[in-house]
Amino acid sequence: MTAIQVAAFLDADSETFSYVVYEPTQKDAVVIDPVLDFDYKSGRTSTAGAQRLVDFIRQQQLKVAWILETHAHADHLSAAPFMQAEVGGKLGIGENIRQVQAIFKEVYGLEKEFLPNGHQFDHLFTDGEVFQVGLMTFRVMHTPGHTPADVCFVVNEQLVFVGDTLFMPDVGTARCDFPGGDAATLYQSIQQILALPSATEIYICHDYPPAHRDYQYQTTVAAQRDQNIHVKTGISQQEFVAMRNARDATLTMPRLILPAIQVNIRAGHFPPPAADGQIYLKLPINRL
DSSP, X not given: OOOOXXXXXXXXXXXXXXXXXXXXXXXXXXXXXXXXXXXXXXXXXXXXHHHHHHHHHHHHTOEEEEEEOSSOOSSSEEOHHHHHHHHOOEEEEETTHHHHHHHHHHHHTOOTTOOSSSTTSSXXXXXXXXXXXXXXXXXXXXXXXXXXXXXXXXXXXXXXXXTTSBOOTTTOBOOOOSTXXXXXXXXXXXXXXXXXXTTOEEEOSBOOOOTTSOOOOEEEHHHHHHHOTTTOTTOOHHHHHHHHHHHHTTOOOOTTHHHHHHHHTTTTOOOOOOTTSXXXXXXXXXXX
């Protein structure tokens, strides 16, 4: 089986890891969860962080087949449109993005022309769907709970990109208190991941490291089963749900959730300009 290479890129502002996953002989590649820099105080965007991925792809002479989103992120804006313009590739996300779009169309009071049917993306993946990128075989695993649309991407049955479903074992699991989230559903989704072979490499989307260590992005199924502080072997669904719900009740909303989701449900595109030609984002009051 072909050797897969993974290049990780940390966006320190949102503590997000983006990935370029590639096969070095045939040069086929995918990009996972690219980040657009956004300064909330000024409303200014920048592609400096995503440019690091572009530079790496060009340096390695890679052919990008896909830009994959694990879900509609609440903590950063997607750089998928910039990546597509620079290196090509189709944009894919799980088919349940339509449910997330419908929820947040109502939350934001979006224009009637915004249709929550997923057409903003090039492809909507179904649970269990398999697709080929050169010598790499990707299998889609629907893992709702954090949001209804979360998916994981299992590559060659050797490694899995889990988005926000799981964090490093000493950090735990994703919150479930966003609209459409559910702790019991997340527990069941995580069991799918933990049922993978023990040596399967897990690549996370975020790390919030304790004071004693630096950022990390890779672990294994075995380590999660043995050490995850929220869902290691022996923790029941009832125990997890009680812990997760109590913990979520203490958390503040992510700093960029309000700008991020209304952009990310549009596949990383901003809303159409207003009559004056300016682009505006909405700030719903008392909705979250």
